[in-house]
Amino acid sequence: MIVLALDTSGTGCSAAVYDSEAAVVLGRSGADLGKGHAERLMEFVDEALAAAGRTLGDIDRIAVTVGPGSFTGIRVGVAAARGLALALGKPAVGVSTLLVLAEGLRAAAPGKPVLVAIDAKREEIYLQAFDGSGVALGEPDALSVEAARERFSGFEGIVGGSGAHLVAANIEPKPPELIDVAIVAELGALADPASAKPRPLYLRGPDAKPQAGFAIARA
Missing domain, CATH: 3.30.420.40 (ATPase, nucleotide binding domain)
Incomplete structure (x- = not known):
């Protein structure tokens, strides 16, 4: 293929x-x-x-x-x-993207669980954990920095991604990968085309909001 x-x-x-x-x-x-x-x-x-x-x-x-x-x-x-x-x-x-980053981390540390954390700005993080074989340990989520630290405080594995330093205090900040x-x-x-449809995975609303005062009335 x-x-x-x-x-x-x-x-x-x-x-x-x-x-x-x-x-x-x-x-x-x-x-x-x-x-x-x-x-x-x-x-x-x-x-x-x-x-x-x-x-x-x-x-x-x-x-x-x-x-x-x-x-x-x-x-x-x-x-x-x-x-x-x-x-x-x-x-x-x-x-x-969380799965892609997880596979990159797993390639560098085969067999170890990984936690992917992407800095979503606004004091939020996109994250998802995977076991040593790459199976997701839950759905992708968007959490506040505080909530992410609390949920994954005992995570034993590799933490990576642009938001890794926000979750684990011992990791130095790095530029987005x-x-x-x-x-x-x-x-x-x-992937199975029947279940892996190309639908956007946003996890939160857009940063830009419509300005009601400039809306054009529909005829």
Whole structure:
């Protein structure tokens, strides 16, 4: 199976072409943009396909990160994945950013439980714990820093992600990690299209709120 993986869930914007039978990334492209994902994503898709020596017609499945993360970025990626799936007549699947980060942590410490914590700003954290085999130990959640510390005070395992220092006092703050689009592709190849629909996973409401005073009355 040839998988086209997309990530726009954070500051990074990337695409990869993955051969699941050979378990190898055939081509990838991307950059840490900060903003402008919508303008650059298809450029990176074209570059990844060119590097892989493939065309969109060769793609069997599209995988995309669905969050939690940047509201705007998630919308861009999910919309692109759905559009490509419709145009190609191929399935699209969604992959959680928490699961992607967990798999990266597990690769560095095989067999150990992991807790992924993403700094959601506003004194909140997105988090989810996984056992040593990568099975989720609960649903993804958005908690206050205080509530997260209390819930996971006795966690025995690896704590990682941009919010790790907010949960565990002995961890130094680090810049937000870029999502590894190769892991997105691997997880996307394993996902069940019937249950892993590409739906945004926001966990909380958007930071930007409509200004009622500037609303336009409907005719």
